[in-house]
Amino acid sequence: MGNVVEQLAEITGYKDRDVMDVTMVVAMRDMLSPLSVSIYRAVGAGDDQRWMTRARLAADDAVATADPLSTPLTELPPLAQFPARMACLQKHELRESAAGSEFTCHFPLLSEHDGDGVLEIVTRTRLSPAEQRTVSAIVKVYHNFQGLLDYSERDTLTGLLNRKTFDGSFLKLLGGGGALATAVAAGDRRHEPSASYWLGVIDIDHFKRVNDNFGHLIGDEVLLLLSRLMRACFRYHDRLYRFGGEEFVVLLRADNVADAAAAFERLRVQCRNYAFPQVGQVTLSIGFTAIRMGDTPAGAFDRADKAVYHAKHHGRDQVHGFEQLVTDGHLQEEGDKESDVELF
Numbered sequence: 077m078g079n080v081v082e083q084l085a086e087i088t089g090y091k092d093r094d095v096m097d098v099t100m101v102v103a104m105r106d107m108l109s110p111l112s113v114s115i116y117r118a119v120g121a122g123d124d125q126r127w128m129t130r131a132r133l134a135a136d137d138a139v140a141t142a143d144p145l146s147t148p149l150t151e152l153p154p155l156a157q158f159p160a161r162m163a164c165l166q167k168h169e170l171r172e173s174a175a176g177s178e179f180t181c182h183f184p185l186l187s188e189h190d191g192d193g194v195l196e197i198v199t200r201t202r203l204s205p206a207e208q209r210t211v212s213a214i215v216k217v218y219h220n221f222q223g224l225l226d227y228s229e230r231d232t233l234t235g236l237l238n239r240k241t242f243d244g245s246f247l248k249l250l251g252g253g254g255a256l257a258t259a260v261a262a263g264d265r266r267h268e269p270s271a272s273y274w275l276g277v278i279d280i281d282h283f284k285r286v287n288d289n290f291g292h293l294i295g296d297e298v299l300l301l302l303s304r305l306m307r308a309c310f311r312y313h314d315r316l317y318r319f320g321g322e323e324f325v326v327l328l329r330a331d332n333v334a335d336a337a338a339a340f341e342r343l344r345v346q347c348r349n350y351a352f353p354q355v356g357q358v359t360l361s362i363g364f365t366a367i368r369m370g371d372t373p374a375g376a377f378d379r380a381d382k383a384v385y386h387a388k389h390h391g392r393d394q395v396h397g398f399e400q401l402v403t404d405g406h407l408q409e410e411g412d413k414e415s416d417v418e419l420f
C-alpha cells in the first residue's frame with residue numbers, strides 16, 4: 077500500500093465534490109492496483125432510482141470517466157441491475173463477492189444530500205482484512221470531509237445549497253455548456269430559445285403575513301416544507317438553492333422553454349395545493365430566464381427576478397419567463413433601454 081496519509085491529503089485537498097470523487101478513485105488505484113475502482117451514486121426518487129457513475133478508473137485508464145450530470149435518468153441502469161451494489165447500499169455495510177477470478181468489495185458511501193452511493197473495488201486477489209480496514213478508514217475521512225463541505229455549502233434550515241456556492245456552480249455550468257455554445261453559434265445571442273439551462277427565482281407570496289400571523293417558527297416550517305416540495309418536484313440534476321429569507325433559486329436543465337415553464341408551473345401548483353400545517357395555503361411567484369453564453373450569475377438572476385417582480389404586480393401565484401415578457405412587450409432587454417422601469 078502507498079502512503080495512506082498522502083492519499084488522505086490528496087482526497088481532502090479539494091472543495092469540489094466531482095474532483096473529490098475522482099481523487100478518491102485515483103488514490104484507491106495507487107494504493108491497491110485493482111482491476112477497476114468506481115464510485116456510483118443512487119439518483120432519482122422513489123422506485124425509480126438509478127446508478128450514476130461519479131468516477132471510474134480501470135487499470136489501464138489514463139483518466140477517470142463519469143456519467144455527465146445531464147444524463148437522462150432513463151439512460152442510467154436501475155439499482156436492481158447491480159444487486160451486490162444494492163445490498164451494500166441497503167445494509168450500509170461492506171459487502172464482498174467473487175465471480176470467476178475477480179473479487180469485488182463494495183464500501184458504502186453515505187450522504188445526507190447527494191444520494192447514498194458505493195465505492196466498488198474489483199481486484200484479482202481478495203483484499204486482506206488490513207486493506208479493507210484501511211479503505212474503510214479512508215471512506216470515513218472522505219465522509220467526514222463531505223459533512224464539512226455540506227456545512228459550508230448548505231443552508232442550515234432547508235439543507236439546500238446556499239447563495240455562496242451559486243456563482244461557482246453557475247460559471248461551471250457555463251464552462252461545460254455545450255448546448256449554450258450551440259445556441260449562440262446558431263444565431264440569436266440574446267434570446268437563445270434552444271438554451272438548455274434555466275435560472276428560476278422562487279419567492280413565497282406574502283410570507284411576512286405568515287410570520288406575523290403564526291410566528292417565525294411556523295414560518296421556518298413553511299420554508300422547510302417548501303424545500304421538500306422543491307426536491308420532489310425537480311430532477312436530480314437540477315440545483316436548488318435558498319438565497320436567504322423566502323427566496324429560492326433553481327438552476328434547471330430543460331430542452332426548451334416549454335419544458336422549463338412546465339417544471340416551474342408544476343412546483344407552483346403543488347405548492348398552492350399543499351396544506352401547510354396551521355397556515356393552510358401558500359402561493360409562489362416564480363420568474364425564470366434562459367442562461368445565455370457569456371452570462372453572469374448576477375445578470376441572469378436579475379432577469380429572472382424582474383419576471384418575479386412582474387408576477388408580484390400582476391396578482392402573484394404565477395410563473396413568468398423573462399424572454400416571453402420581453403416578446404409580449406412587458407419588459408425590455410437590458411441593452412434595449414435607458415432605465416430599469418417596467419412597462420406596465
Ligand SMILES: Nc1nc2c(ncn2[C@@H]2O[C@H](COP(=O)(O)OP(=O)(O)OP(=O)(O)O)[C@@H](O)[C@H]2O)c(=O)[nH]1
Binds near residue numbers: 280282284285291392
Ligand atoms: N420565518 C422566517 N422568516 C424569514 C426568514 N428570512 C426572512 N424572513 C421574513 O420573510 C418576510 C419577507 O417579507 P417581504 O419581503 O415583505 O415579502 P412578502 O411578505 O413575502 O411579500 P411579497 O414578496 O411581496 O409577496 C419578512 O417578514 C422576513 O422577516 C427566515 O429565515 N425565517
